[in-house]
Amino acid sequence: MEQQTAPDCPYLSVVIPVFNEEENLAELHARLATTLNAMSYAWEVIYVDDGSRDRSWKLLEGIQQADGHVRLVRFNRNYGQHMAVFAGFERVRGQVVATLDADLQNPPEDVPKLVAKLEEGYDVVGGWRQFRQDSWLRTFPSMIVNRITSRVVGVDLKDYGCMLRAYRREVVQAMNECQETSSFIPALANTYASQVVEIPVGHAERQGGRSKYGPLQLLRLQFDLMTGFSVLPIQFVSFVGSLVALVGLAFGCFLFIRRLIVGPEVEGVFTLFAILFVFVGLQILGVGLIGEYVGRIYREVRRRPRFVIRETRD
Ligand code: UDP
Ligand code: MG
Numbered sequence: 001m002e003q004q005t006a007p008d009c010p011y012l013s014v015v016i017p018v019f020n021e022e023e024n025l026a027e028l029h030a031r032l033a034t035t036l037n038a039m040s041y042a043w044e045v046i047y048v049d050d051g052s053r054d055r056s057w058k059l060l061e062g063i064q065q066a067d068g069h070v071r072l073v074r075f076n077r078n079y080g081q082h083m084a085v086f087a088g089f090e091r092v093r094g095q096v097v098a099t100l101d102a103d104l105q106n107p108p109e110d111v112p113k114l115v116a117k118l119e120e121g122y123d124v125v126g127g128w129r130q131f132r133q134d135s136w137l138r139t140f141p142s143m144i145v146n147r148i149t150s151r152v153v154g155v156d157l158k159d160y161g162c163m164l165r166a167y168r169r170e171v172v173q174a175m176n177e178c179q180e181t182s183s184f185i186p187a188l189a190n191t192y193a194s195q196v197v198e199i200p201v202g203h204a205e206r207q208g209g210r211s212k213y214g215p216l217q218l219l220r221l222q223f224d225l226m227t228g229f230s231v232l233p234i235q236f237v238s239f240v241g242s243l244v245a246l247v248g249l250a251f252g253c254f255l256f257i258r259r260l261i262v263g264p265e266v267e268g269v270f271t272l273f274a275i276l277f278v279f280v281g282l283q284i285l286g287v288g289l290i291g292e293y294v295g296r297i298y299r300e301v302r303r304r305p306r307f308v309i310r311e312t313r314d
Contacts, residue, residue, distance in 0.1 A: 008042050009042070009093060010041075010042045010043050010069075010094045011043065011094055012036070012039075012041055012042070012044075012094045012095075012096050012098065012115060013043070013046060013092035013093060013094035013096070013097045014043065014098045014111065015046050015048065015089060015092065015098070015099045016047050016048070016088075016099070016100060016101070017048050017084035017085050017099075017101070018047050018048060018049050018056050018102045019050040019051065019052055019081070019212050020054045020212070021052070021054075021103060022054045022055045022056050022059055022208075022209070023207065023209050024104050024208050024209065025047075025059045025063065025102065026063070027104065027207065028102055028104055029045075029067070029070070031107075031108045032045060032111070033067060033069065035108050035111060035112060036112070039112055039115075041115075044070075044071055044092075045069055045071070046071045046072070046088040047063075047070065048072075048073045048074075048075070048084040048085070048088045049072070049073065049075060050075050050078050050079060050081065050084040051079065057074055060072050061313070071091065071312070072312065073087050073088065073091065073309055073311075074309065074310045074311050075309060075310060076308045076310040077308075081163075082184065083306055083307045084307075085163075085185055086306065086307075087309060089172050090176055091312070092169070092172060095168070095169050096118055096166060096168065096169065097166065097167045097168075097169060098114055098164075098165065098166045098167075099163050099164070099165050099167075100163060100164045100165075101163050101164070103206045103207060103209065104206070105133070105203055105205070105206055106127065106162070106201065106202075106203065107201070107204065109202075110127065110201045110202055111166075114165065115166055118166045118167075121195060122193075122196065123167070123168045123170070123192075123194055123195045123196065124167050124168070124171055124190065124197075125166045125167075125196075125197055126159065126165050127159065127163075127165055127199065127200075127201035128162060128199065129159055129164075129201060129202075129203040130203075131202075131203060132203050133203050133205045138218075141218070141222075142161050145160065145161070145222055146158060146159060146161070148226070149187055149225055149229070151232075152187075152226070152232055153191065153230075154190075155193075155196050157186075157196070159198065160184075160187060160225070162186070163186070165189075170192075171189055171192050171193050174192040175189060175192065179306070181300065181304070182224040182228055182296065182299070183228060184221065184229075187228070187229050188229075191229070223292065227292055227293060227296060228296070231293075233289055234286075234293060237282070237289050238286070240282065241282050241283075241286055244278060244279065248278075248279065
């Protein structure tokens with residue numbers, strides 16, 4: 001399935017997911033090519049068209065005709081940013097692999113910085129959007145998620161959401177072995193890397209077009225992240241569940257003894273109701289979490305293809 005046609009063997013492969021980015025592609029490629037042509041190493045860029053419905057694919061074809069560094073993959077429909085990056089990962093030939101967004105929020109000029117850092121002996125170099133140009137509605141939840149993910153994955157990073165990153169080929173190969181359909185690449189990479197570092201990178205406002213992530217997609221992504229990498233959420237629920245059950249038991253004993261001493265009391269009914277609600281709430285939460293895991297197991301055991309490629313151009 002791999003292509004062996006291209007004459008040169010690049011050192012750096014850049015993977016860029018593209019979904020309806022017609023406004024940004026020309027400038028993106030111009031800036032990327034200028035930056036990388038100034039470097040001494042051979043490079044390639046793989047644009048993965050994630051089922052764009054605008055002129056993105058046409059533009060990409062034009063870009064490829066003008067520049068031999070460009071390789072293209074096209075999905076038959078939209079499978080999501082992370083799947084697009086995986087499709088690119090399956091085709092990379094470089095020793096070093098970098099990813100970035102197509103909307104020019106990640107400056108292409110920062111790619112050589114990541115590569116240089118990787119050469120110091122790291123397996124993964126993450127970009128950290130020090131001055132992030134997004135609304136607080138995006139940055140605040142993302143801060144919490146970064147904390148939790150750092151704990152869950154066991155690698156402390158300030159910015160798990162940044163897709164401007166560089167990986168050693170071996171890490172990418174390990175990720176290619178993973179066939180799960182819901183995955184979050186920065187977290188997955190860290191499970192295979194021993195030396196991870198984060199460096200500050202630039203961040204701009206989206207150049208053209210709109211963000212492809214609404215609140216619902218973001219929530220789904222967080223769930224992928226949380227349940228895809230640990231059983232911690234469910235363990236936490238079990239823990240709280242047993243704690244509440246113990247308290248309930250103690251309270252029951254207390255009420256029983258009180259009844260023997262004081263006699264029956266009607267006021268207690270409402271307290272019991274309150275306790276009941278706590279229990280019911282916890283149970284629903286627990287069932288929901290179990291459902292989340294079961295749903296994921298179900299999805300994995302079906303072993304459906306993660307994406308379908310309509311065409312590739314090398
Ligand atoms: N993207 C994609 N498929 C999708 C959604 C996004 O390939 O279903 C690409 C998009 O073209 C961009 C990158 O992923 O290159 C990041 O998307 P976006 O800028 O919309 O996300 P945000 O910056 O708002 O988090
Ligand atoms: Mg963006």
